[in-house]
Amino acid sequence: MKNARRISQLIFFLFFLFLFFQARYPYEIHLPSDLFLRSSPLVGFITIISSRSFIQTVIPAFIILLLTIPLGRFFCGWICPLGTVIDINDSFIKRKKPKRSELENRRLRFLKFFILFAILTASIFSLQFIWLFDPIVLLTRVLTLTIYPVFVFLLTGFFDFAFKIGFLEDQVYSTYDFFQNTVLPIQRPEFFASMLVLLLFAGILVLGLVSKRFWCRNVCPLGALLGIFSKYRLTKRYVSESCTNCGKCRISCKMNAIEDDYTINNTVECIECAECVAVCPPKAVSYRFGKSTGANEIDFSRRRLIQSGIAGLSLLAVIKAAAKDKTQAGKAIRPPGAIPEDEFLDRCIRCQECVRICSSTGACLQPSVLESGWEGIWSPIAVASVGYCEFNCKLCGQVCPTGAIQNITLEKKQKLRMGTAYFDKSRCIPWYSQQDCLVCEEHCPLPDKAIKFDIREARTPDGSLRVVKFPYVDETLCIGCGICENKCPVVGKKGIFVTAANNERIEPA
Amino acid sequence: MERREFLKKSAATGLLISAADVLNYKLLAQEAPLDFVVIKNGSPAQLVRKAVEELGGMGKFVSKGQAVLLKPNIGWDRTPEQAANTNPEAVAEVVKMCLDAGAKRVRVLDRTCNQSRRCYQRSGIESAAKKAGAEVRHIVDSRFSEVNIPEGELLKSWPLYRDVLEFDVFINMPIAKHHTISGITLGFKNMMGIMGDDRGKIHKNFHTNIVDINTAIKPTLTIIDAYRILVRNGPTGGNLDDVEIPKVVIAGTDRVAIDAYAVTLFGKDAKDIEYIQNAHKRGLGQADLSRVKMKEIDLSA
Structure with missing residues (x-):
C-alpha cells in the first residue's frame, strides 16, 4: 500500500508538472492546465464565499471534498503535489529517534484550524486571503515566479553559448526549437516577486527540520478543511492482535496521528500514507473499509475559534484600512476580461496561471507589488515596459481557475x-x-x-x-x-x- | 611560388579578367539584362514564377549547392487576406524554384514584431514554406553580430543576423503596403527584419538610416509581392476594406528601381519618397523609371 501511495504521488506530481507546462501558447490541449487549482477544496470553498457567487470552474474541488467524507485525507497523502515535494524534501533530512516528549508535543496542531477559520471569517467579510496559504497555489506560484525563470535562465544560457560557438548549428537549432515549442517562454520571464516567493516556499521546506510534514501537520488550512470533513471517514486503520507494541508505527507516522495506544489514530490528522503499514514488523496494521474506530477529535477549542475569527477580522481591517497610492493604482492594468476590481480581488488567488501563459505570448502580465494595494499583492497586472497584450490572444482568461479573468470571445477582447x-x-x-x-x-x-x-x-x-x-x-x-x-x-x-x-x-x- | 612566377601569373590573371570584362560588356550591349520585371494578373505562385523566368530563371541567381536565405515579411500576427505579411503561396513558389535550381538549402526567416510563433503560423508562411521544402527558422537573439557600415552616413554599425552574412544568396521578398513613416513599406524597409537590437531607433532620421542599412547588405534578388496590398492603416492593417488586390509581382536586381515602381501602385511618385531619392543619389540604384530597363507582362492578356 505504501508503494501504491508513492506511485500515486509520483503520477499526480508528474501530471501536475505536465499541466504546468501546458499553460502556454497555443494552448490547444483539452485538459485544463489549472485543473489542480480548481480541485483544491480550499480554493473552491473560500472563493465562492468571498465572491458570494457560484463559480462553475471550481466544481472539481467539491468532488474532492465529497470524496473526503468517506475516504479521509487521501488528497493530502496521495495527490497533493506540495505534499509530495515535502515528502521528498523530508527524505533528505536525517532524524534522530524522537523522544517521547516530542511525540506528545502537539501544541501547534491547532494552528491550521486557526488559519482556516481566520481566512474563512475574513472571506465572509469579503477579504480573500487563501492565496497566501493554499498548497496548490503556493507550489504553482513558486514554480512560475522562481523555479521556472531559473530553469529558463539556465536553458537559454546554454543555448546562447551553443549558438555563439556555432558548432553543429542545425542540431543545436532543432533542439532549441523543440524547447521553444514545448517549455521555453517567448522571452525570459523576470519577476520582482521571485525572491519573496522563494523565501516563503523555502520556509515551508526548512520547517521539515522540526518534524516530518511540519507544514501539513500544523499550518496547511487545506489540510484542516479536509481533516474536518474526514472526521467520519469510512476507512479505518486496523491493528490486529499480533501487534507487539514496538511503537515503530508511531515514530514513522508523518502526521504524528497515532496515539499512545498504537491501535488508535486521529482520523482528522491521518493522511493514509500507510507508512505505519509498511513499517510494522509483524504486519499487524492494515487499512480497511468500515466505520473508523480511531480518535477523531478536532484539535480546536471554542476559545481558539473566537480568537481566529478576531484575527481574521483584524487582518481584514488592517488591510482594508491601509492607504492606497492612487498614482500606483493607475498602473494596475488588469488583464482583458477581468471582472470588477473588488470581485476580482475576491476571486484572484495569485496562482500566476495567467502570468505564465502570458509569458509565452505577449509577456505583459506580472504579479503586482503594491500597485493594487496590500489587498492585491501578486495579483496580475499588465506591465507594458516588459511586454504587451497580443491583439489576437485571450489565453489568460482561458486558464484562470476562479473566473477572476473571464474567458471572453476574441472578438469581444479585441474591443475591450x-x-x-x-x-x-x-x-x-x-x-x-x-x-x-x-x-x-x-x-x-x-x-x-x-x-x-x-x-x-x-x-x-x-x-x-x-x-x-x-x-x-x-x-x-x-x-x-x-x-x-x-x-x-x-x-x-x-x-x-x-x-x-x-x-x-x-x-x- | 617564386616571386617572378607570381608576378607573371598575376599579370596573366589580370589580363584574363579584363578580357572577360570586355567580353561581358559586349554581351551586355547586345542584350542588356532587365533591371526588373512586372507581372500582372495571375495567382501569387504564377506571378513569381513568371517574374523569375523573365529575369532569366532562378539558375541565374542560385547555383547548385548554394545556400539561399529568403526573407519575406512575417512581421505581424495577421492572416494572408489582411495583407500585412508576404503572400505564403508566393513564398512557397520561390522556395521551390530555388530548390529546383539546385540550392542546397533555402532558409526562411524574419524578425517579427508580434510574437514570432503567432506570426509564422497565422501568416501561413511557416506551413507553406515548409511544405515547399524550406527550413523555416525563428530568429535566435544570440545570432546577431555587429556589422560595420562603411558607407553609412548616420549608422556606422548595427547588429545584423549572421545568416545574411553567411549565406550565398539573399532574396528579399517584402509585401507592398502602407506605412506612415515612408508612405509605403517595400524592399528597403523589409531589411529591418534582419536587424538586431532596438531597431525602432532608426525611425528617427528614417530616410537616411534605412539607406545606410541597405548599403551594408545587397540582396541578390528582390521580389515585391503586390498580389494583395494594404492601402491604409499599415503596416498592421486588420480591416479587409483597406486591402486591394492588384495581383502584381515586381522582381529584379535594381532594388531602388523596384521600390520606385512599387510606389506607383499606391498612386504615388518616387520623387516624393525621400529614402528612394537618397538611395538613388548614393548610387544604390536608379530611381528614375524612364532610365531603367524593365518589362511588363499581363498574364491575363
Whole structure:
C-alpha cells in the first residue's frame, strides 16, 4: 500500500508538472492546465464565499471534498503535489529517534484550524486571503515566479553559448526549437516577486527540520478543511492482535496521528500514507473499509475559534484600512476580461496561471507589488515596459481557475479596453525633437489605428521649418494593449505610456 | 611560388579578367539584362514564377549547392487576406524554384514584431514554406553580430543576423503596403527584419538610416509581392476594406528601381519618397523609371 501511495504521488506530481507546462501558447490541449487549482477544496470553498457567487470552474474541488467524507485525507497523502515535494524534501533530512516528549508535543496542531477559520471569517467579510496559504497555489506560484525563470535562465544560457560557438548549428537549432515549442517562454520571464516567493516556499521546506510534514501537520488550512470533513471517514486503520507494541508505527507516522495506544489514530490528522503499514514488523496494521474506530477529535477549542475569527477580522481591517497610492493604482492594468476590481480581488488567488501563459505570448502580465494595494499583492497586472497584450490572444482568461479573468470571445477582447495610452510630450521624439518617429503608430494593432497624426510645420532648433507628424491618441479607439509603450524607442521613461484609465471590466458569468 | 612566377601569373590573371570584362560588356550591349520585371494578373505562385523566368530563371541567381536565405515579411500576427505579411503561396513558389535550381538549402526567416510563433503560423508562411521544402527558422537573439557600415552616413554599425552574412544568396521578398513613416513599406524597409537590437531607433532620421542599412547588405534578388496590398492603416492593417488586390509581382536586381515602381501602385511618385531619392543619389540604384530597363507582362492578356 505504501508503494501504491508513492506511485500515486509520483503520477499526480508528474501530471501536475505536465499541466504546468501546458499553460502556454497555443494552448490547444483539452485538459485544463489549472485543473489542480480548481480541485483544491480550499480554493473552491473560500472563493465562492468571498465572491458570494457560484463559480462553475471550481466544481472539481467539491468532488474532492465529497470524496473526503468517506475516504479521509487521501488528497493530502496521495495527490497533493506540495505534499509530495515535502515528502521528498523530508527524505533528505536525517532524524534522530524522537523522544517521547516530542511525540506528545502537539501544541501547534491547532494552528491550521486557526488559519482556516481566520481566512474563512475574513472571506465572509469579503477579504480573500487563501492565496497566501493554499498548497496548490503556493507550489504553482513558486514554480512560475522562481523555479521556472531559473530553469529558463539556465536553458537559454546554454543555448546562447551553443549558438555563439556555432558548432553543429542545425542540431543545436532543432533542439532549441523543440524547447521553444514545448517549455521555453517567448522571452525570459523576470519577476520582482521571485525572491519573496522563494523565501516563503523555502520556509515551508526548512520547517521539515522540526518534524516530518511540519507544514501539513500544523499550518496547511487545506489540510484542516479536509481533516474536518474526514472526521467520519469510512476507512479505518486496523491493528490486529499480533501487534507487539514496538511503537515503530508511531515514530514513522508523518502526521504524528497515532496515539499512545498504537491501535488508535486521529482520523482528522491521518493522511493514509500507510507508512505505519509498511513499517510494522509483524504486519499487524492494515487499512480497511468500515466505520473508523480511531480518535477523531478536532484539535480546536471554542476559545481558539473566537480568537481566529478576531484575527481574521483584524487582518481584514488592517488591510482594508491601509492607504492606497492612487498614482500606483493607475498602473494596475488588469488583464482583458477581468471582472470588477473588488470581485476580482475576491476571486484572484495569485496562482500566476495567467502570468505564465502570458509569458509565452505577449509577456505583459506580472504579479503586482503594491500597485493594487496590500489587498492585491501578486495579483496580475499588465506591465507594458516588459511586454504587451497580443491583439489576437485571450489565453489568460482561458486558464484562470476562479473566473477572476473571464474567458471572453476574441472578438469581444479585441474591443475591450484594458486602459488608455497617453503621450509624454516631453519625451516623445516628434514632440521633443521635431522629427518623425511613428513606431507606436506602426505597431498599433487596431484596424483603425488609435494613434493619429497632426501633420504640421514645426520650428527646428536651427530656425528652419519642417513638416512633422505629431502623434496623439484617439481615446475612443485605444484599448490600452501597451504595444506602443513596449516598442517606443525612447531610452528610459517612454514617450507613450499606458494607464488603467477608462478600463472596462466584464461582469462575471 | 617564386616571386617572378607570381608576378607573371598575376599579370596573366589580370589580363584574363579584363578580357572577360570586355567580353561581358559586349554581351551586355547586345542584350542588356532587365533591371526588373512586372507581372500582372495571375495567382501569387504564377506571378513569381513568371517574374523569375523573365529575369532569366532562378539558375541565374542560385547555383547548385548554394545556400539561399529568403526573407519575406512575417512581421505581424495577421492572416494572408489582411495583407500585412508576404503572400505564403508566393513564398512557397520561390522556395521551390530555388530548390529546383539546385540550392542546397533555402532558409526562411524574419524578425517579427508580434510574437514570432503567432506570426509564422497565422501568416501561413511557416506551413507553406515548409511544405515547399524550406527550413523555416525563428530568429535566435544570440545570432546577431555587429556589422560595420562603411558607407553609412548616420549608422556606422548595427547588429545584423549572421545568416545574411553567411549565406550565398539573399532574396528579399517584402509585401507592398502602407506605412506612415515612408508612405509605403517595400524592399528597403523589409531589411529591418534582419536587424538586431532596438531597431525602432532608426525611425528617427528614417530616410537616411534605412539607406545606410541597405548599403551594408545587397540582396541578390528582390521580389515585391503586390498580389494583395494594404492601402491604409499599415503596416498592421486588420480591416479587409483597406486591402486591394492588384495581383502584381515586381522582381529584379535594381532594388531602388523596384521600390520606385512599387510606389506607383499606391498612386504615388518616387520623387516624393525621400529614402528612394537618397538611395538613388548614393548610387544604390536608379530611381528614375524612364532610365531603367524593365518589362511588363499581363498574364491575363
